[in-house]
Amino acid sequence: MSSSPEPTPLWDLPEPKAEPARKAKPSRAKTASRRGAQNPAPENPVARIVVDIPLTHLDRTFDYRIPEKLHETAVPGCRVRVRFAGQLVDGYLVERADTTEFTGKLAYIDRVTSSEPVLPPALLTLCRSVADRYGGTLSDVLRLAIPSRHAKAEGEPPAEPAPTPEPPETTAWEKYQSGPAFLEAVAERRPANAVWQALPGEDWPRRLAEAAAVAASAGRGVVMVVPDHRDLTRLHDACVSLLGADSVVALIAGLGPAERYRRWLAVLRGAVRVVVGTRAAMFAPVADPGLFVVWDDGDDVHLDQHAPYPHVRDVLMDRAHAAKGSMLVAGFARTAEAQFLVESGWAQPLVAARPELRAAAPRVTPVGEDFDVARDEAAKAARLPSVAFEAARQSLAGGFPVLVQVPRRGYVPGLACGNCRTSAHCRRCAGPLSLPGGLIDGAPRPPACRWCGVPETNFHCAACGSVRLRAVVVGSKRTAEELGRAFSGFPVRTSGATEVLASVPGKPALVVCTPGAEPVAEGGYGAALLLDGWALLGRQDLRAGEETLRRWMAAAALVRPGTEGGRVFVGAEAGLSVVQALVRWDPGWHASLELAERRELGFPPAMRMASIEGTPDAVAGLLDDLALPESGEVLGPVPLGEVDEDGNAERERALVRVARPDGKALAAAVHAAAARRDARKASEPIRIQLDPLELI
Structure with missing residues (x-):
């Protein structure tokens, strides 16, 4: 029987081996560094x-x-x-x-x-x-x-460059003085700048396509910018018919990120020479640019609403100067800025001779309506005088559509007291009242607030206590309803807001639209009725007259020539300079008057101006830090919107103006002041805009 071994005494056990010392782990920072x-x-x-x-x-x-x-x-x-x-x-x-x-x-x-x-x-x-x-x-x-980048579009192989087109036929430009000389300079790659005043009824997309083809045939690139997608479609179709689809690309924001980036890359890589588009196309990177065109430069959509708020016309002018190319400012009307280019000698006017103008222009008749009568809803006949009513009836009987331009959209955009004409406001939120239209149990709907939507069934004027209401301006839908009753048997179509029509057939119809939404009619309109002219002219805006004439001329240019029975009736006093410019079809004359007034008042384009908007403290702080040149002058600040009992407002605006030669110094001073403000991490937002369109 075996016995268990005796345990080894603790003092006889071997000493444990010492473990080797562990190396310290390097820090994460050093590991990442290696x-x-x-x-x-x-x-x-x-x-x-x-x-x-x-x-x-x-x-x-x-x-x-x-x-x-x-x-x-x-x-x-x-x-x-x-x-x-x-x-x-x-x-x-x-x-x-x-x-x-x-x-x-x-x-x-x-x-x-x-x-x-x-x-x-x-x-x-x-x-x-x-x-x-x-x-x-x-x-x-x-x-x-x-x-924005789109990887799939970027990975596609580049397209082959479009072939150089042949020089086009440009005989239609001979109607305009200096027109052939301008195209000759473009063809010979010489810089030339012009302001083109298109004739009424002119096929302006075709003319611009011909100018683009002249530049493309000389091996140079072209950038043409128009206000909206309707103009873009017409211009693009004209360029494609003359140059081919492979030579022209259209850039517009509605394309979607992939297609827009694909087309932009085609321009960057030199696959196409001619670019047409809306505002964003002003930066299109065409190779060897030789011609830059802006159509209707007075349209406010040409001003980008993102910082630093560049204008298409000014950007294309800079590009033309840098590339030693040609610049064409085109339109039916003329802005004060375009007139400044003409009077300074930077650009030459391209205008038709008076015989050509008389043959193409419609007959314009002012039907001066009294201010109070025009706003009276009970006097509807004053909005459409008998002479204009008869001209519209003749146009419809002759088989042509009639264009009716109304300054506002909707049913009845604004209401006022029927006695003292004080604006009607909601008793609950002080918002403006309007008529929504339609019926309730067979009766017209009562007025309602446009802010809170609450109906006002018991109106009393806060100024005089009257219970009567009247329309301040009758909108396009209400006008269409009235005309439909007056011209029974003829269709009535509306164009405006989200229902803008690109074109209408050349058949008898009434086309009611807001300014800027006029559709093109096949064969032209037989007559045009420009209603409520006082509503456009009475706006609190420095450019009210210029903008009114531009909108009137855009509508009147769609009417058939006076020699073929085309008539235009404008609802304003005949003695006004704006009306006279339309009657004579002379926007250059009116632009010269506007520019002279701007010089006298010290407003752009005669001077450079900066608008500074923000809280009172932010505006005051920036003005104190602004180092202006000697010609600098500060106007304001003035409150924006309503003020409290102490006269304080949440936002203010100040205008800073300098002589035009000091324009670069003003821009540099504004930039430096904004930089110091950002470096201090100022939290209050502020908006700085040079040469703003809206000053008043």
């Missing part, structure tokens, strides 16, 4: 980056180092991602260099988003010029000029 160790690019390892940060005091380039792995893809003009203030932000690589003035350690570019050079040197120079002109930042302008 993992991210990079070598700089072998050539020009310094990248100058424009970061996409809308802060004025950061409006410059920043130097970064290019890693060796991105040496081939980091090309000038490409999109990159960099770390800025601890965050990854987008940017554009504008230049590669061998050295830097930065004395610290440069950070590396995180990655190249796309190696497509979407910011070529010419576009970069243009964007910098626009930013300097309007006192804005380069990143804001780049956001307007370069569309």
Whole structure:
């Protein structure tokens, strides 16, 4: 029987082996540093980056180092991602260099988003010029000029460049004095600038397509910008019929991100020479541009509502000057800005001789209506005098449509006291009252507030106590209803707001529209009735007269010539300069009067002006920090909107104006003041706009 071994005494046990000392783990920061160790690019390892940060005091380039792995893809003009203030932000690589003035350690570019050079040197120079002109930042302008990236469209192979077209037939331009000379300069690649006043009834899309074909046949690019998609469709169709679909591309925001980026890349890569589009097309990067065109430059949609608020006309002028190309400001009417270009000698007027004008223009008859009678709903006959009523009936009997322009849309947009004409307001929220239209149990609906929607069944004027109401301006729908009863048997169509018609057939019908929504009629309208002219002329706006004439002429240009029975009736006093300009069809004369008044009042374009809007403290702070040139003058600030009992308002606006030669100094001063404000991290928002359209 075996016995268990005796236990070994503790003092006889071998000593435990000492464990080797563990090495301390490196910190996460050091590990990440070793993992991210990079070598700089072998050539020009310094990248100058424009970061996409809308802060004025950061409006410059920043130097970064290019890693060796991105040496081939980091090309000038490409999109990159960099770390800025601890965050990854987008940017554009504008230049590669061998050295830097930065004395610290440069950070590396995180990655190249796309190696497509979407910011070529010419576009970069243009964007910098626009930013300097309007006192804005380069990143804001780049956001307007370069569309968002779409990877699939970018990966598609580039299209073959369109062939050079043959010179077109341009005999129709011979009707305009200096017209052939302008096209000759374009064909010979000589810079020429002109302001074209198109004849009424002119096929202006065809004329502009001919000018574009002249430039394209000389091997140069073309950029043409129009106000809306209806004009764009007409112009694009005219260019395609003359140049072919492969030579023309249309750029418009409604295309969607993929298609828009695809077309923009086709322009960038030189596949097409002619670009037509709406406002965003003013930055289209065409190769070797030789002709820039803006149609109807007085339309307010040509002013971008994003900072720094550039205008199409001014941007295209800068491009024409930089590219030594030609500029054409075109339209039926003429703005004070276009007249300034003519009087300064920068541009030549392209106008037709008086015999050509008399043969093309409709017969214009002013039917001056009294201000009070025109607003009286009980005197409906005054809105359509007997002479205009008879002309409309003759046009319908002759087989032609009749255009009726009404300044407002809707049923009855505004109501006033029937006794003292004080505006009618809601007793609950002080909002404006209007008639919604329609019936309730066979009776007309009562007035209702346009703000809160509560009906007002027991109206009493706050000023005189009267219970009577009258229409301030009868809208397009109410006018269509009245005309439908007056011209029974003929269809009535409306165009405006979300129901804009592009064209109507050349058949007897009444077409009621708001200004700017006039559809084109096949063969032209037999007559046009421009109602409630006082509503357009009475607006509190410095450009009220200019804008009214532009809208009237756009409608009257769609009417058949007076030699063929075309008639235009305008509801305004014959003695007004705006009415006389329409009767004589002489917008240049009216533009010269407008420009003379602007010079006397000290408003653009005779002077450069900046509008500063914000809270009272923000406006006051910026004005105190603004270093103006000697010609600088501050107007205001004045309150915007309603004020309290102490006369204080939540927002104010100040106007700063300088002599035109000091325009660059004003832009630089505004930029510097905004930069210091951003550097102080001011929290109150403020809006700065140079040469605003609305001053009053």
